[in-house]
């Protein structure tokens with residue numbers, strides 16, 4: 155049982171660590187597009203993505219899709235996750251920061 159728990163924790167950590175953490179380096183890039191956005195805001199965008207989008211399937215990496223592809227996928231997924239319009243903008247902002255472009 156204990157072994158199983160350790161194995162499960164490692165597996166879970168592995169999945170989430172492939173979802174990029176927002177760092178100081180990304181801030182200047184982000185501020186070109188979202189004037190005045192802070193590191194804290196972008197980190198909470200990421201948290202929201204992890205919490206809201208991992209319920210039904212494993213998390214997709216932001217760079218698996220281009221902005222245009224995310225824009226066509228997100229409206230359906232926003233409904234599935236029952237996001238508010240503010241939450242959907244946050245998740246879109248996070249994904250766009252690391253998307254394929």
Ligand code: HEC
Pocket residue numbers: 206207208209210211214227228230231232234235245
């Ligand atoms: C209620 C369950 C549910 C939730 C919550 C959910 N999804 Fe999905 N997602 C699905 C299902 C089912 C599919 C595959 C079938 C489809 O495309 O509808 C899917 C497919 C996807 C795909 C692949 C689409 C493609 O065209 O290959 C992406 C990317 C995705 N989801 C992203 C997200 C994101 C981002 C969120 C959070 C905003 C999210 N999902 C939340 C159920 C969900």
